[in-house]
Amino acid sequence: MTTPTTTTATTTATAPAGAASPQTPPASAPLIRLCDYAPPAFLVDRVDLEIDFAEQGAIVSATLALRRNPQSSDTSAPLLLDGAELETLSLALDGVELPPARHRLTADSLTITDLPDACTLTTRVRIQPDSNTHLSGLYRSADGYFTQCEAQGFRRITWFPDRPDVMARFTVTLHAERERLPVLLANGNPVGSGDEAPAMPGGAARHWARWQDPFPKPSYLFAVVAARLDVLRDEFLTASGRRVQLAIYVEPGKLDQCGHAMAALKQAMRWDEQRFGLECDLDHYMIVAVGDFNMGAMENKGLNIFNTKYVLARPDLATDHDYEGIDRVVAHEYFHNWTGNRVTCRDWFQLSLKEGLTVFRDQEFGADVHQPSVARIREVRTLRAAQFPEDAGPMRHPVRPSAYVEINNFYTATVYEKGAEVVRMIHTLLGEDAFRAGMDLYFARHDGQAVTCEDFVSAMADASNVDLAQFMRWYERAGTPRLVARGQHDPVTQRYTLTLTQLPPAPVAGEAESSTAAAADAPTPLHIPVTLGLLGADGADLPLRLAGEDAGASAPTTRTLSLTATTQKFVFEGITATPAPSLLRNFSAPVRLDLPASDDELALRMAHDSDAFNRWEAGQQLASRLILGAAARLSALPANADESVAAREVAANEWPESFANAAARILDAVIDGTSADPAFAAEALALPSEATLAEEMTVVDPDALFAARMGLRRFLGTRLSERLHTLYDALAPSGSYLPTSADAGRRALRHLCLDLIAAADAEAGCALAARQFAAADNMSDQYAALVLLAHHGGAAAEQALADFHARWRHEALALDKWLLAQATSRRPDTLAVVRRLLAHADFDLRNPNKVYALLRGFGANHVRFHAADGAGYRFLAEQTLALDAINPQVAARLARCFDRWRRFDAGRQAQARAALERLAAHAGLSRDVAEIVSRALG
Numbered sequence: 001m002t003t004p005t006t007t008t009a010t011t012t013a014t015a016p017a018g019a020a021s022p023q024t025p026p027a028s029a030p031l032i033r034l035c036d037y038a039p040p041a042f043l044v045d046r047v048d049l050e051i052d053f054a055e056q057g058a059i060v061s062a063t064l065a066l067r068r069n070p071q072s073s074d075t076s077a078p079l080l081l082d083g084a085e086l087e088t089l090s091l092a093l094d095g096v097e098l099p100p101a102r103h104r105l106t107a108d109s110l111t112i113t114d115l116p117d118a119c120t121l122t123t124r125v126r127i128q129p130d131s132n133t134h135l136s137g138l139y140r141s142a143d144g145y146f147t148q149c150e151a152q153g154f155r156r157i158t159w160f161p162d163r164p165d166v167m168a169r170f171t172v173t174l175h176a177e178r179e180r181l182p183v184l185l186a187n188g189n190p191v192g193s194g195d196e197a198p199a200m201p202g203g204a205a206r207h208w209a210r211w212q213d214p215f216p217k218p219s220y221l222f223a224v225v226a227a228r229l230d231v232l233r234d235e236f237l238t239a240s241g242r243r244v245q246l247a248i249y250v251e252p253g254k255l256d257q258c259g260h261a262m263a264a265l266k267q268a269m270r271w272d273e274q275r276f277g278l279e280c281d282l283d284h285y286m287i288v289a290v291g292d293f294n295m296g297a298m299e300n301k302g303l304n305i306f307n308t309k310y311v312l313a314r315p316d317l318a319t320d321h322d323y324e325g326i327d328r329v330v331a332h333e334y335f336h337n338w339t340g341n342r343v344t345c346r347d348w349f350q351l352s353l354k355e356g357l358t359v360f361r362d363q364e365f366g367a368d369v370h371q372p373s374v375a376r377i378r379e380v381r382t383l384r385a386a387q388f389p390e391d392a393g394p395m396r397h398p399v400r401p402s403a404y405v406e407i408n409n410f411y412t413a414t415v416y417e418k419g420a421e422v423v424r425m426i427h428t429l430l431g432e433d434a435f436r437a438g439m440d441l442y443f444a445r446h447d448g449q450a451v452t453c454e455d456f457v458s459a460m461a462d463a464s465n466v467d468l469a470q471f472m473r474w475y476e477r478a479g480t481p482r483l484v485a486r487g488q489h490d491p492v493t494q495r496y497t498l499t500l501t502q503l504p505p506a507p508v509a510g511e512a513e514s515s516t517a518a519a520a521d522a523p524t525p526l527h528i529p530v531t532l533g534l535l536g537a538d539g540a541d542l543p544l545r546l547a548g549e550d551a552g553a554s555a556p557t558t559r560t561l562s563l564t565a566t567t568q569k570f571v572f573e574g575i576t577a578t579p580a581p582s583l584l585r586n587f588s589a590p591v592r593l594d595l596p597a598s599d600d601e602l603a604l605r606m607a608h609d610s611d612a613f614n615r616w617e618a619g620q621q622l623a624s625r626l627i628l629g630a631a632a633r634l635s636a637l638p639a640n641a642d643e644s645v646a647a648r649e650v651a652a653n654e655w656p657e658s659f660a661n662a663a664a665r666i667l668d669a670v671i672d673g674t675s676a677d678p679a680f681a682a683e684a685l686a687l688p689s690e691a692t693l694a695e696e697m698t699v700v701d702p703d704a705l706f707a708a709r710m711g712l713r714r715f716l717g718t719r720l721s722e723r724l725h726t727l728y729d730a731l732a733p734s735g736s737y738l739p740t741s742a743d744a745g746r747r748a749l750r751h752l753c754l755d756l757i758a759a760a761d762a763e764a765g766c767a768l769a770a771r772q773f774a775a776a777d778n779m780s781d782q783y784a785a786l787v788l789l790a791h792h793g794g795a796a797a798e799q800a801l802a803d804f805h806a807r808w809r810h811e812a813l814a815l816d817k818w819l820l821a822q823a824t825s826r827r828p829d830t831l832a833v834v835r836r837l838l839a840h841a842d843f844d845l846r847n848p849n850k851v852y853a854l855l856r857g858f859g860a861n862h863v864r865f866h867a868a869d870g871a872g873y874r875f876l877a878e879q880t881l882a883l884d885a886i887n888p889q890v891a892a893r894l895a896r897c898f899d900r901w902r903r904f905d906a907g908r909q910a911q912a913r914a915a916l917e918r919l920a921a922h923a924g925l926s927r928d929v930a931e932i933v934s935r936a937l938g
C-alpha cells in the first residue's frame with residue numbers, strides 16, 4: 001500500500017552508486033529459500049555507531065558487542081557480517097587489529113573465525129552517500145542525508161549481521177557541519193549534543209548529537225537524518241498519562257503543509273489505544289519527509305522516514321485521495337511500532353507477519369475514521385486490479401513466499417493486500433472480541449522477539465479456541481482460489497441447499513521454477529469463511545436457519561459459513577420461495593466467485609442487498625458482463641481499416657436500458673435525498689478498470705476492451721444526461737475546502753458526473769471541465785478537470801496543462817500530477833508526449849516519484865502501453881534499462897508492467913517477448929530486474 005503512484009523533489013546525487021562495485025551478475029544470484037533458514041551464529045547486544053559526514057564521503061565506525069547465539073546448533077560457526085559498497089578502513093577485535101588469518105573479506109561479506117563466545121568488534125568504513133542513487137542505505141537528497149534500511153540497506157552503511165532476527169540496542173553519534181546540516185536525528189532519545197572543532201583550521205563549524213534507542217531492534221529499523229529541515233512540534237498524552245513529543249520535519253518553507261499529517265498521527269495514536277489497547281512506548285516520535293524515496297514510507301523505530309507525498313498537504317495542492325493516503329500511511333507506519341517493531345519478523349519470508357497485519361490495522365482505522373463500506377469497496381478494487389493479476393502471473397507467490405532472489409521484489413500486493421485479507425479472514429472467523437484476545441496474547445508471548453506467521457496464527461487459535469491449523473494453508477498457497485456456488489430450492493420441504501465447491505487456481509503458463517506453484521495445485525482444501533445472506537423476492541433479507549438448529553430461536557440474516565472441505569452442502573430451512581443468494585458479503589474471502597445470476601437477480605441485489613459491498617458488487621458484475629460481452633463482439637468483427645475501433649463499437653453494441661435505469665435509481669436517491677451517501681454512488685457508477693476486466697478475457701484485446709468500456713460510459717452519459725447535469729450543479733462546492741469524507745464523497749460523485757457528461761458529449765464536458773479547472777480553489781477539483789481535459793486533448797487541454805505547470809512549477813508533488821495526467825491520457829499520441837516529457841527539465845529519472853508518475857503511469861495506461869505495434873513495450877524496456885543503472889529497486893517495479901504479456905494476442909506477445917529478451921540479454925542487469933524479467937520469460 002505504500003508505493004506512491006505519483007509525486008517528488010530534486011536529488012543532488014550525481015553518479016550511479018553501482019559504479020563503485022559492480023552488481024552481482026544475475027546468473028550467479030542465488031535463490032534464497034525459507035527451508036534453509038538457520039539461526040545466526042552470533043547475536044549483537046549493543047551497537048555503538050559514529051557517523052561523520054566528511055568532505056570525502058561519510059566515515060562510519062561501529063562497535064558491536066557480540067555474543068554466541070545459544071539457539072545456534074553450530075557452536076564453532078564463524079561470525080558472518082553483511083556489507084555492500086563499503087570501503088573498509090580498519091577492523092579490530094577487543095581493541096586489537098584483526099589479523100588477516102582470522103577473517104575473510106569479499107565485496108559483500110566479512111567472515112571472522114575462532115571468536116570467543118563474547119567479544120567486541122570495531123569496524124571503520126567509508127561510504128559515499130552523495131553518489132548513492134539506489135536510495136537504499138545512507139543517501140543524499142536535496143536537503144541533506146537520509147537512510148532507508150529495509151530490507152537490506154543497513155549493510156550499505158556498515159558491516160553487520162543484516163537480518164531481522166538479530167536485535168540490538170543502538171547508540172548513535174552523528175558529526176556534521178552545523179550550518180549545512182543543522183538537524184541531526186537518529187532512533188530513540190537525544191542524550192547529548194554540542195559543538196566540535198572544524199575538520200581543518202578555518203573550516204566550517206561542526207556539531208555532534210547522540211541518540212540512544214532503549215528498545216532492541218533489527219538493523220532494518222535503523223535510521224539517521226542529517227539535514228536542513230523545518231519542524232512542526234506537538235505533544236501526545238497517552239492513555240496512561242505519558243507525554244510523547246511529536247515532530248514532523250520537512251523541507252524548509254513547507255511547514256504550512258504538515259498540519260494534516262500531524263492530526264492524522266494523533267488520531268492514529270488514540271485509535272490504537274482504544275481499539276487494540278496499544279500505547280506509544282516512546283518519548284519521541286518523529287516523522288521526516290524526503291522527496292527522494294523509493295516507496296511510500298518507512299517505520300524506523302521512533303524516526304519514520306516518509307515520501308513527501310504522504311506528509312505534505314494543503315487544499316490547493318493535495319487531492320482528497322492524497323489526504324486519505326496521508327491518513328492511511330501515517331497510521332500504517334505508526335501501527336508498525338507494535339506490529340513489526342516490538343514484535344518483528346524472524347526472516348524476510350515472514351514479511352506479511354508485519355505487513356499483512358499492519359495493512360489490516362490501517363484498513364480498520366480507515367473504515368472507522370472514514371466511511372466503512374466505501375473503504376471496503378476501494379480495498380477490493382485495489383485487490384482485484386493489482387493482486388489478482390499478480391496471483392495469476394509470473395510473480396505469483398504465496399503470502400509467505402518460499403524462495404526469492406531479491407527480497408525487495410517481494411514487497412508485493414500479495415504480501416500486503418492479500419496478507420491483510422488473510423488477517424481479515426481470521427477476524428471474521430473469530431469475531432472482534434476473540435481477535436482482540438488473540439492480539440493481546442500475541443504481544444504477551446512475543447514482545448521483543450523476531451517471530452513467524454505460525455506464531456501469530458497460534459496466538460489467535462489459542463486465545464479463541466478456534467482450530468486454525470487448516471487455515472494456515474492460506475500462507476502457503478499461491479493463486480486466487482475459485483469458489484463455485486450453486487443453490488437449489490425445494491418448495492415442498494421449504495429448504496434451500498447451497499453447495500459450495502472450492503477449486504484451486506489454474507496453473508500459470510511459463511511459471512518460474514523458483515515459485516511455489518506446486519503447492520497451488522495441491523488438492524488439500526483451504527478454510528474459507530463465506531459470509532452470506534439470502535434475499536427474498538422483494539430484496540429483503542431472509543432469516544438464516546441451518547438444518548438442525550432450533551426453529552424457535554431468532555435466526556440471523558447474515559452469517560459466516562466455514563467451508564473446509566472441497567465441497568460442502570449447507571441447508572437452510574423455512575425458505576418458502578427461491579431466494580437470491582448474496583455471497584461473500586463484505587468480501588469475506590479473497591476468491592473468485594462463480595455464482596450464476598440473471599441480470600434481473602443482479603439488478604435486485606444492486607438495488608436492495610442489505611450488504612453495501614454486495615450492492616456495489618452486483619453493479620460491478622452487471623457492468624463487467626456488459627463490457628466483456630461488447631468487447632468480445634468487437635474483437636470478433638473483421639478489422640476495417642477505414643474505421644477506428646471506437647467507431648465500430650457504436651455500431652456493434654446495443655446497451656440495455658435496464659442498466660441505465662439501475663444507475664438512474666442510484667443517482668435519483670442522491671438527488672431526492674433518500675441516500676445521503678454520494679461516495680457510495682460514485683463507487684457504484686464507476687466501472688471496473690481495464691486491468692480488472694482483462695483478467696476475465698481469454699485473449700486480451702485492449703483496443704476492444706477500451707472501446708467497449710468507453711461505449712458503456714458514453715451510453716450512461718447519454719441516458720443520464722439530465723440527472724448528471726443536475727447533480728453536477730447541486731454538488732458544487734458551497735464553502736471552503738475540507739478534506740472530510742462527507743465532502744470528499746460529494747466531490748467524487750461530482751467528478752464522476754462530469755466524466756460521464758464528457759463521455760457522451762466531449763464538447764460540453766470539456767467546457768465544464770475548463771470552467772471547473774479555472775474556478776477551483778482546491779486540487780481535487782482542479783486535478784479532476786485536468787485529467788479529463790488531458791484525456792480529450794485539444795486547445796483547452798493544452799491551456800490547462802500550461803496553466804497548471806506555470807502555477808505549480810515550484811511544487812514537486814504537483815508536477816508529478818502534471819506528468820501523471822499526461823502519461824495516463826488515453827489519446828493515441830500519449831507515447832510521443834511521454835517521450836517528449838522525458839527530456840523536460842521537470843522530469844528526473846533519479847527521482848522515484850517522477851518515475852512512478854511518468855513511466856509507471858504510462859505502463860498502467862492499458863490501451864496505450866499494450867499498443868499493437870509494440871512501441872509501448874520497447875519504450876518501457878528501454879527506460880527500465882536506463883533506470884536500472886541508477887536505481888534497481890525502482891527499475892524492477894517498472895519491469896512489473898510486463899507481468900501480463902502472455903495474456904495478449906500472438907502479435908503483442910511477440911513484441912513483448914522481444915523487448916523482455918533484449919532486457920534479459922543485457923550484461924550487468926541488476927538482480928532486482930533480472931529476477932522480474934526471468935520470471936516473466938518463464
Ligand code: B3K
Binds near residue numbers: 150298299336355
Ligand atoms: N516497511 C516499509 C517498506 C519497505 C520496503 C523495502 N523495499 C514500509 C511499510 O510497509 O510500512
Ligand code: ZN
Binds near residue numbers: 354355358
Ligand atoms: Zn508496512
